[in-house]
Amino acid sequence: MDVGPVLNTWRRALTVDFLRYFLTAIPFYCVFWVWRPAWARDRRIQAADPERARIVSEITYSLSTVVIFSAIGTALVYAQGAGLTRIYVSLAERGWAYVWASIVLAIVVHDAYFYWTHRLLHWRPLYRLAHHVHHRSATPTPWAAYAFHPLEALIQAGVYVVIVLAIPMHPLGLMLFLVYMIVRNVVGHLGHEIWPAGFARHPLTRWHLTPTHHDLHHRFGKGNYGLYFSFWDDWIGTTRSDYEAAYDAVTARRCSLGTRALPAARVALCLLALAGASRQARADDDISPAGRWTTIDDHTGEVRSVVRVRVEDGELRGQVEKVLARPGEDADPVCALAG
Numbered sequence: 334m335d336v337g338p339v340l341n342t343w344r345r346a347l348t349v350d351f352l353r354y355f356l357t358a359i360p361f362y363c364v365f366w367v368w369r370p371a372w373a374r375d376r377r378i379q380a381a382d383p384e385r386a387r388i389v390s391e392i393t394y395s396l397s398t399v400v401i402f403s404a405i406g407t408a409l410v411y412a413q414g415a416g417l418t419r420i421y422v423s424l425a426e427r428g429w430a431y432v433w434a435s436i437v438l439a440i441v442v443h444d445a446y447f448y449w450t451h452r453l454l455h456w457r458p459l460y461r462l463a464h465h466v467h468h469r470s471a472t473p474t475p476w477a478a479y480a481f482h483p484l485e486a487l488i489q490a491g492v493y494v495v496i497v498l499a500i501p502m503h504p505l506g507l508m509l510f511l512v513y514m515i516v517r518n519v520v521g522h523l524g525h526e527i528w529p530a531g532f533a534r535h536p537l538t539r540w541h542l543t544p545t546h547h548d549l550h551h552r553f554g555k556g557n558y559g560l561y562f563s564f565w566d567d568w569i570g571t572t573r574s575d576y577e578a579a580y581d582a583v584t585a586r587r588c589s590l591g592t593r594a595l596p597a598a599r600v601a602l603c604l605l606a607l608a609g610a611s612r613q614a615r616a617d618d619d620i621s622p623a624g625r626w627t628t629i630d631d632h633t634g635e636v637r638s639v640v641r642v643r644v645e646d647g648e649l650r651g652q653v654e655k656v657l658a659r660p661g662e663d664a665d666p667v668c669a670l671a672g
């Protein structure tokens with residue numbers, strides 16, 4: 334048997350999968366983790382920085398996933414040649430409306446496939462064998478999108494087989510589905526929230542999952558198993574109870590523009606607390622204490638308050654701009670603590 338044409342097909346599939354991963358992960362990584370504009374820093378979900386070695390490991394495992402995905406893709410090209418798949422090549426055969434409908438159907442099928450295989454991967458023996466590799470990224474970055482043990486990569490590639498065997502798909506529809514898949518996957522591991530405040534609670538949008546949703550899964554390793562939509566997590570009861578509060582906390586940070594004055598004595602107490610917690614406080618590379626400061630919860634890394642500090646006539650003055658209360662907490666948890 335002449336393996337030349339097979340290797341050529343594989344090389345093409347490898348190039349497409351490689352580019353799909355890198356061309357999506359690079360811009361998101363560069364904007365959110367390298368350039369880090371102020372609006373992106375405000376939306377950081379966890380305070381901890383991922384280690385460099387972890388990022389290298391995420392990329393290495395993702396490359397092995399690219400190899401496995403492209404091998405399955407090559408097998409499917411030959412299956413298509415043998416008439417075993419439901420891929421059709423003439424757009425006129427089913428029209429454009431069908432192409433879009435088939436993409437939506439593929440996404441819904443993948444959502445179900447991912448939820449249930451993900452639940453399976455959390456079964457202790459499979460977790461120990463394979464899925465723990467993906468969970469090494471407790472603070473995920475876009476590079477973690479494909480960071481799977483080879484066995485998990487094989488399981489995840491199974492959805493391609495299911496889709497091309499079950500759904501009549503035009504190659505263009507298949508390609509758009511694959512683009513949607515990698516973009517949602519990279520955004521799910523972004524480590525920053527990109528959707529607006531209230532998105533995770535609003536009845537019209539809450540079904541659409543957010544980076545915070547998957548970030549909580551990485552951080553705690555339990556609950557929030559879904560990929561695109563909340564349907565399965567909601568139906569089975571695996572949505573984490575802290576999801577909406579965590580989402581509110583991270584999206585409230587951008588709303589800290591509305592200032593709020595507190596009595597001077599309380600501001601002084603907050604400043605004392607701030608000074609005490611200065612090792613945890615994060616300023617924008619500014620040695621002077623002047624500027625906007627955030628206080629961070631030691632245990633969870635959540636931002637609890639935003640305080641603006643000014644130096645006037647050699648004196649330190651501060652104003653609490655925003656206090657982020659958790660559900661059931663007093664309106665001013667930081668000041669209450671300082672008092």
Ligand SMILES: [Zn+2]
Pocket residue numbers: 451455464468550
């Ligand atoms: Zn998991």
Ligand SMILES: [Zn+2]
Pocket residue numbers: 467473477522547551
């Ligand atoms: Zn993940």
